[in-house]
Amino acid sequence: MVQxxxxxxxxxxxxxxxxxxxxxxxxxxxxxxYPQCDxxxxxxxxxxxxxxxxxxxxxxxxxxxVKELEVAMAEGRADLAVHCxxxxxxxxxxxxxxxxxxxxxxxxxxxxxxxxxxxxDLPAGAVVGTSSLRRQALIAARYPHLVIKPLRxxxxxxxxxxxxxxxxxxxxxxxGLNRLGLAARIRxxxxxxxxxxxxxxxxxxxxxxxxxxxxxxxxxxAPLHHAHSALVSIAERKVSQVFGGxxxxxxxxxxxxxxxxxxLRAMVATPDGTRMISAxxxxxxxxxxxxxLQVAELLRVQDAEGILAACLSxxxxxxxxxxxxxxxxxxxxxxxx
Numbered sequence: 001m002v003q004x005x006x007x008x009x010x011x012x013x014x015x016x017x018x019x020x021x022x023x024x025x026x027x028x029x030x031x032x033x034y035p036q037c038d039x040x041x042x043x044x045x046x047x048x049x050x051x052x053x054x055x056x057x058x059x060x061x062x063x064x065x066v067k068e069l070e071v072a073m074a075e076g077r078a079d080l081a082v083h084c085x086x087x088x089x090x091x092x093x094x095x096x097x098x099x100x101x102x103x104x105x106x107x108x109x110x111x112x113x114x115x116x117x118x119x120x121d122l123p124a125g126a127v128v129g130t131s132s133l134r135r136q137a138l139i140a141a142r143y144p145h146l147v148i149k150p151l152r153x154x155x156x157x158x159x160x161x162x163x164x165x166x167x168x169x170x171x172x173x174x175x176g177l178n179r180l181g182l183a184a185r186i187r188x189x190x191x192x193x194x195x196x197x198x199x200x201x202x203x204x205x206x207x208x209x210x211x212x213x214x215x216x217x218x219x220x221x222a223p224l225h226h227a228h229s230a231l232v233s234i235a236e237r238k239v240s241q242v243f244g245g246x247x248x249x250x251x252x253x254x255x256x257x258x259x260x261x262x263x264l265r266a267m268v269a270t271p272d273g274t275r276m277i278s279a280x281x282x283x284x285x286x287x288x289x290x291x292x293l294q295v296a297e298l299l300r301v302q303d304a305e306g307i308l309a310a311c312l313s314x315x316x317x318x319x320x321x322x323x324x325x326x327x328x329x330x331x332x333x334x335x336x337x
Contacts, residue, residue, distance in 0.1 A: 006215055008038045012069040012078035015043040016154035018176050022082045022204055025179075026102075026224065033223055042078055044068050066207070070096060073209040080217065081207045085200030085233055086173075090241040092207065099218045100206040101233055103226035105175035107202035107254065109135060109195040111188040112162060112177075113169035118188045122146055126168035129161065133271050133311075135171050137250035138195050141273030155180065171195070175202035196252035196267050196278075199236035203229055228257055231288045238292025239266045239299070249308055253295070257285045266295045268304045270311060277302040 009030065013023035020043065027039045045068070066088060069081040074095065085101065092098065116122050119139065128143075129151030130136055136148050151158050151167065155176050162170050171190070177183055206224065208217045232255035239253040253266040262285040269276035279298035283291040296304075 005034045005220060006037055006079075008040070009080065010078045011039065011041045012072040012081040013041050013043050014069070015045055016156075018155050018180055019082075021179050022084070026080075026082050026204070026206065029224055034220075042072065044072065070207070070209075073207070079208070080221070083205050083207060084173075084176075085203040085205040085237075086198045088200070088205060088207070090237055090244075095210050096207055097210070097218075098205050099208040100221040100225040101230040102204040102206070102224055104229040104232070105178060105202040106189070107197045108174045108192065109190040109197065110172050110174040110177055110186040111169060111190060112159070112172055112185050113187050114162065116169055116187070119143055119146075119169070119190075119194075122168055127166070129158070129167040129170040131158075132171075132198065133248070133250040134198055134252050134267075134269075135195060137269035137271050137273045137276065138252070138267075139171070139273070140271070141269065141276055142194070144273070155182075159185065173201055192254050192265070196265060197254045199240045199251075199253045200233045201254075203233055205233075231255075231262065231285050232257060235262060235264045235288040235292040235295075236266075238289050239264070239296045242293065242296035243268070243299075243304060243308055249311055251308075253292075255288070255291075260285055262288060262291055264291050264295050266299060268299055268307050270307055275307050275310075277304060277307065 011023045011027055013019050020041070023041045027041055030037065030039045066081070066083060069078070070093060072078040073081060080099070088098070111119055116126075119142075122128070122143070124145040125147055127147045127149055128139060129149055130139070131151050139146060139148055149167070151161065151170055153161070155172065158170055158172065159182075161167060174186060174189055177186055206221055208221075211217065235255040236253040240251055243249060243251060250269045250271055251267065253264065255262055255264040261282055263280065263282050265278065265280040267276060267278045277299060279295050279302070281291060281294050281298065283294065
């Protein structure tokens with residue numbers, strides 16, 4: 001038991017149903033551990049939740065989902081924040097730390113459709129929705145006859161767009177559907193061989209601010225930390241970090257542990273899937289970071305940096321085109337399409 005545990009803790013959370021489930025899950029775990037502590041949740045809307053008409057790769061990336069929560073912690077309005085690990089930037093801002101990595105849920109992607117049983121069943125021209133350049137690249141490479149369109153919004157919003165017929169199918173993280181009791185919406189789970197997961201997918205992480213009041217939040221949260229999940233996340237995120245991992249980069253990395261050995265696979269591609277490279281390696285699980293660096297180097301010698309440079313150049317050109325369209329529309333006195 002932690003000595004001098006606090007009488008009150010506040011969790012900062014996005015207000016989406018899935019984010020609140022995650023915060024409530026941590027609250028309930030902490031309440032069981034420290035029944036004398038009053039654990040509250042403060043909900044807020046982040047910039048990432050507000051911008052729904054553009055893909056994350058075009059509006060600032062993963063940090064859009066955590067900035068407001070970090071401000072709340074820095075100002076003392078919250079003590080910790082719960083994130084999907086795959087949404088966390090590879091390097092946290094100064095003054096913040098990842099205090100715990102919780103046990104991983106299913107890391108796979110899920111195929112969701114009202115009319116089709118799998119990606120293989122979709123006819124030519126069928127529209128597939130995804131919010132991820134990683135998923136876009138993997139689908140485009142294997143199923144070039146499908147049309148892939150952006151899909152933003154929280155989980156319920158995405159499912160509603162599918163139900164309105166805007167998409168023939170959508171690809172979501174299985175973990176989120178499972179956590180909200182929506183596993184029945186999954187028509188098929190995509191194996192890592194078909195759709196290699198994102199770094200940290202299916203894993204929750206708890207972020208805390210630096211404090212000078214003597215409260216040891218790392219010790220307080222230690223019972224929620226899952227060493228196995230933390231190790232695979234270190235390897236996966238190291239690959240992404242090496243290449244400046246962001247939403248503008250179609251990159252996947254996925255690690256598993258068998259005994260004391262870790263197997264790490266990674267992939268880098270262009271968004272259209274026409275260029276794709278992969279690498280894998282095995283090594284001691286205790287040396288997770290070194291394994292991540294090893295796999296990153298195997299990708300590097302296959303010109304991963306050239307592929308990623310092309311991705312960033314394409315993203316920059318898309319941004320320029322969008323700004324030009326906005327300026328032209330403004331000059332003409334009508335909204336940009």
